[in-house]
Amino acid sequence: MTREAPAESYDPNAIIDKWMKVWDDLHVYEADGLTEGDDATARSYVVSMYPYPSGDLHMGHAEVYSISDAIARYVRMQGHNVLNAIGWDSFGLPAENAALKRDLDPRDWTYANIAVQAESFRRLGVSFDWRTRLHTSDPEYYRWNQWLFLRLFDRGLAYRKEAAVNWCPNDRTVLANEQVIAGRCERCGTIVVQRPLTQWFFKTTAYAQRFLDDMAQLEGKWPHEVLAIQRNWIGRSSGAHIDFAITGRAEPVRVFTTRPDTLFGATFFVVAVDSPLADELCTDEQRAAFEAYQQTAATATEIERLATDRPKTGVFLGRYAINPAGGEQIPVYAADYVLAEYGTGAIMAVPAHDQRDLDFARAHGVPVRVVIATGEPDPAETGVATNGDGRLVNSGEFDGLPVEAAKEAITAKLAAEGVGEAAVTYRLRDWLLSRQRYWGTPIPIIHCPACGLVPVPDEQLPVELPTTGYELRPADGESPLSSATDWVNVECPSCGGPARRDTDTMDTFVDSSWYFLRYPNPNYTDGPFDPAGVARWLPVDEYIGGREHATGHLMYARFITKVLYDLGMVPFVEPFTKLMNQGQVIMAGKAMSKTLGNLVNLQEQIAAYGPDAVRVTMVFAGPPEDDIDWADVSPTGAMKWLARVWRLTGDIGVLPAPSEPDLALRRSIHKLIAEATTAMDTRRLNVGISRLMELTNLLRRAVDTGVGPGHPTVREGAEALVRMLSCFAPFTAEEGWERLGH
């Protein structure tokens, strides 16, 4: 049949205000009961990694929230009581940079950006429950960072030690990693050096094994890749600790090895050049050579340090280690290929069966002794260490044992003699959380000359940031807060004498390691989070965010959750039941950046195509996990589809002509509905949209050349289409629903 040309046309931006007001007035996206309610319906807690307010929303935000909102809306349509939460990660470096550059208070810049982003979220039609809204830079929030810090401090999980930090010699200030560009200071271009300063740490290493063990619950629910990255990052190695006596020293030195079976092949001993032990073991005769080497090692550039094929250097320290198996004396070297922070900072070197040790031995004329017969060529001649399986040789009573049996037998013998034991080591390091910056949570510790480190009493929290009288770029390299003298100088809570506040602030990853616990009741004042809200919603059912957080935020959130479990504050050990990593939005094969000049502006896209078409484009582009190349997708195509749906609903109109259902058409409609549902259940959101497009085409044909627009089966299909569409394009769906007479 022919249709008259539409007198009006689909205008995606004309329908935004109308529906925003309706949704607000009816509170349609508010969950049923934040901290209490009947338990008849299933509940789902949907959280997207919260935004950082560095300006207006960008394309990346649009992708994450298009995906998470489609999931939230779908689950809600399935009958769940859904809490779709939002807040802001509002402490952090860009606010400080903006403040320096424009002579602003970081607060003004931050809260202005939050206001802009909040309005943009509303105009994008994201179905947040705005009652969850929190900002981590609010004193009411960061107060609880401080409270949590003190609980970790009480338990010995927060401690101070010296660590290397980035230091700009020109600006005489500490730099965050993000401020170091290609080894140079972001502001002045000076080459950045490492400088030791005393820093605060959280003892994440105490939880290394639990991180691994609890992954059993995440298997199949988190992306396989993220679990693999975390396992890699934790880096569990099992082997043995072995004690070597040292000539002229009372105490033995302990090493860690994964190859106790090669103990008889140890022909030298190495300690990390930058460890205190190297300095202590050095004899007077070797002192000059050692200090010269120490200098060379300390000034190696980052690029040299990263090269894996650099020559093995080191210096003899003038002492010998005594092999606990056989009593052989072997020379002790200091070298930079042994890391001070890993294991014990000392190793037994077995050149025949370890490539690094062999490289060193060949460079320094140390003998090579094969102790595993692997059938491979002699490493002393080939320069290639052998690490295959085989039987022990040159190993006294252990000769003839295969590798695995020898590991056990030698470890058992060492243990029986009290000079070793089976041991596990992790590559994971403790979390360095102090920052020498202004715009973060002050560390609630007071330094008293008489009492030492004194926690600020809970009832004095929050320790609020000073709002005036500070200098953001102090001259002495300490935190900017050290120049706020009125704020820094306090009475010691313990002895009442003069004392100073800690002037460092916390890494913003502290803020983000527990924010999802506070969402159900962001105004709670009796603790960091409301136990009733946590009991009702946590753990998070659907967590959506970037893969780049695998070793950062996601590890920290897991850590804090486990600590809270140990404190009896939460009844679960894993915060996120299910995790989805969305991809990035890129442009013509490259990450969008100001320098490349390939930024796509979200508001311009919305102005051109409407919020719904931008959302549909994001979700339809491909699997949610994949990157979206904006050069390859078509917001025009998305908008055309939405216009087709819009016209279809207008053509069908309000009053169906009475007639019998068309069974064949009905079957086709319901097959597509079923397929769309399966796709949504398995989170193949792009496939879900394609089924809705097929349904649109089917109904268009039915209207034009089939049973006609007034047929009840067409109407049934159109109503289903519009309802499912609301997951992706809420404004157009509402408009279509209304055009269908609702």
Add this chain to the structure above:
RNA sequence: GUCCGGGUGGUGGAAUGGCAGACACAGCCGCCUUAAAAGCGGCGGCCGAAAGGCGUACGGGUUCGAAUCCCGUCCCGGGCACCA
């Protein structure tokens, strides 16, 4: 080096043991239009006139049947990287 992914039309992708290329983008053709846009309809892996044959990086294998499972090779992306 090591660990984890991946390789399907011009493009994004669909199909996870059962009709390869759904759905869309870009392209071409037709209808409509004075015209254009919009809209509606159609074509579209490769070879071939057709019949037919070939085809999911490459080589082998399992199976009645393989894009899908197994082995090997090549290539691409990502994590970690002197971690003992």
